[in-house]
Amino acid sequence: MSLEKFISDAISPWMKREGPDSDIVLSSRIRLARNLENHVFPIISNEQQADKVNRQIRKHYENQTYGNVGVLSYIDIDDLKPIEKRVLVEKHLVSPNLTEDPKYSGVLMSDEEHVSIMINEEDHLRIQCLFPGFQLIEALTLASGIDDWFEEKLNYAFDEQHGYLTSCPTNVGTGMRASVMMHLPALVLTQKIHRIVPAINQLGLVVRGIYGEGSEAQGNVFQVSNQMTLGKSEQDIIEDLRGVVIQLIEEERSARKNLLESSRIQLEDRVYRSLGILSNSRIIQSKEATKCLSDVRLGIDLKLIEGISNTILNELMILTQPGFLQQYAGEALSPDERDIRRATLIRERVKLEKNNE
Amino acid sequence: MYCQECQQRPATLHFTKIINGKKNEFHICEQCAKEKGDLIPGSNSFSIHNLLSGLLNFDQPLSDSNNPQPDKQVTQCDQCGLSYTKFAKIGRFGCPDCYKTFESKLTPMFKRIHGGNTSHTGKIPKRIGSELIERKKIDQFKQKLQQLIIQEEFEEAAKVRDQIRMMEKRFEGGS
Ligand SMILES: [Zn+2]
Ligand SMILES: [Zn+2]
Numbered sequence: 001m002s003l004e005k006f007i008s009d010a011i012s013p014w015m016k017r018e019g020p021d022s023d024i025v026l027s028s029r030i031r032l033a034r035n036l037e038n039h040v041f042p043i044i045s046n047e048q049q050a051d052k053v054n055r056q057i058r059k060h061y062e063n064q065t066y067g068n069v070g071v072l073s074y075i076d077i078d079d080l081k082p083i084e085k086r087v088l089v090e091k092h093l094v095s096p097n098l099t100e101d102p103k104y105s106g107v108l109m110s111d112e113e114h115v116s117i118m119i120n121e122e123d124h125l126r127i128q129c130l131f132p133g134f135q136l137i138e139a140l141t142l143a144s145g146i147d148d149w150f151e152e153k154l155n156y157a158f159d160e161q162h163g164y165l166t167s168c169p170t171n172v173g174t175g176m177r178a179s180v181m182m183h184l185p186a187l188v189l190t191q192k193i194h195r196i197v198p199a200i201n202q203l204g205l206v207v208r209g210i211y212g213e214g215s216e217a218q219g220n221v222f223q224v225s226n227q228m229t230l231g232k233s234e235q236d237i238i239e240d241l242r243g244v245v246i247q248l249i250e251e252e253r254s255a256r257k258n259l260l261e262s263s264r265i266q267l268e269d270r271v272y273r274s275l276g277i278l279s280n281s282r283i284i285q286s287k288e289a290t291k292c293l294s295d296v297r298l299g300i301d302l303k304l305i306e307g308i309s310n311t312i313l314n315e316l317m318i319l320t321q322p323g324f325l326q327q328y329a330g331e332a333l334s335p336d337e338r339d340i341r342r343a344t345l346i347r348e349r350v351k352l353e354k355n356n357e
Numbered sequence: 358m359y360c361q362e363c364q365q366r367p368a369t370l371h372f373t374k375i376i377n378g379k380k381n382e383f384h385i386c387e388q389c390a391k392e393k394g395d396l397i398p399g400s401n402s403f404s405i406h407n408l409l410s411g412l413l414n415f416d417q418p419l420s421d422s423n424n425p426q427p428d429k430q431v432t433q434c435d436q437c438g439l440s441y442t443k444f445a446k447i448g449r450f451g452c453p454d455c456y457k458t459f460e461s462k463l464t465p466m467f468k469r470i471h472g473g474n475t476s477h478t479g480k481i482p483k484r485i486g487s488e489l490i491e492r493k494k495i496d497q498f499k500q501k502l503q504q505l506i507i508q509e510e511f512e513e514a515a516k517v518r519d520q521i522r523m524m525e526k527r528f529e530g531g532s
Contacts, residue, residue, distance in 0.1 A: 039452070165453040169463070172477075232478065
C-alpha cells in the first residue's frame, strides 16, 4: 500500500477537517456515560447478562442512521486482531479498558469516526463525539442529540437525586466528561505552564499530559477536562471549561508572539533542527519524534516553516504509535524495529509534502 | 514540574481533591498515580480504593436515635449481590440499585469527589423523566408566581397562576 493511501485510510475523516482555533486546540471531545435500568453493570455482569445488554442495544441501533452523522456500524472487539484493537485505541475511538477485558463489548461507529458508542465498557453505554479544533458546544449538542435518540428505545438508569447512575462514582450525575486537547509549546518553553496548571486545578478541572509512552507529557500536548460531574448542569460544565480554554489559547498566543519577537533566530534554529531530524533520521524513538513534531508544528503555525501542512503533528502523533507502525509494517515489531520504522514513516511523510509543493 | 511523590519523573497528572473541606493540589507522574491507586477522575486505570477505604474507616454514626435502621442493612445490595466491602475495594457500583442500597454511606464520598455537591442539576431523560421535567417546570412557575405577588404585579401573576393550573391538570391527566 502506498504511504499516501495508508495515511489517508488511517486518519479518521473527522480529523482531516479543520476546526476553529486549530493552531492550538487539536480536538474537542464529549463523552456521556449511560446505563440501562434493571441490568447489572459490566464490572460484575456474567456473560449472559452482558450478552443481553449488547443485544438489546444493537437490536435498536446497529446499522441505524442518525441525522447527518450517517449510519452506525458495529464492531465487535472479540473479532479484532490485537494490532487492530491497538489501532482503535491509538485513534482514541475506544478506551484501552474496552479492549483489555471485553465481555460482549463492542462499538457502534460512524463512517467519519467522530461518533463512537462503546457497549459494555465500564458502563453499558459510552457515547463519544469528537470534533476537530475548539468545538465543545457542537460536540455537546451532537452527543446530547444521540443520547435523546438512544433514550427513545432504552430505559436509562436515572434518579432525581443522583442523575445518570454510573458504575464509577466519579461519573455520576451528568455522566459527562468534556475534554479538549491542546498544543501548548510556548507555554512549556517559557515555563509559564507551571504557574498556569495549578490555577486551572483550582477551578475543578484536570490537566494531563498525553501521548507519553511512559510517564512524560510528550509533544507539549495537554488534555484539559472537567473533574466533577455532579451538581452542575452540562452547559455550566462546558462554559467553565470553555472559559479556561479561551484563556489558555490567549496565553499561548501571546507567549508565541513574545518568543517570536525576543528570540526569533533561536526559535528558527530550534524548529529547523527538528525538521532536519525528522527529514533525515534513520532511527527515532517516540519521545524524540513527538518533541520534534511539536517543534515543527510550532514552526508551521508561526509561519517560520512553509510548505508543510499543519495536520502533520496530529497525523504523525497517531501514526507513529506502536499499533499503527505494526499495522503499516503488516507484522509485529520489536521496539528497536519500531524506532527504525518510525523514522522511515516520518521521513516519507515529510517527503510527500515536499513533492506536493 | 517534578512529581511530588518520587521527585524524579515529570508530573503529568494535575488535579485537586477536596479533603476534609480543604482543596489539595496534586502533581504526580502516571507511575506514582498507578502505584498509589489514587483517585484520578476520568480515568479507568486507577482505582479509588484509598479514598473509599478511608471513608469506610471513619464510618460516620448514621444509626443515631432518629435512624432506627440497623447498619447491617447497607452491607450488601439485594439486586446485584455486591457487598459494601467489595464496593470499597473495586470503587465501582454493581448496579443502579447500589445507589439506593448504600445511600446512607455515599454522601461524604460524593462531596469529596464532586466539590461538595451531592445532587444532580443537569439533564433529565426526555421520555422516562418527562414527569420529573414537568414537575420541575411547575415548581419554577410557582416560584415565579411568588415573586410576581411580592412585586404586586397581579395581572401578570394571574396569567402565571392559570398556566400552573393548566400544567397541573395536564400532569394529572397524563399520569
Ligand atoms: Zn512520581
Ligand atoms: Zn447493586
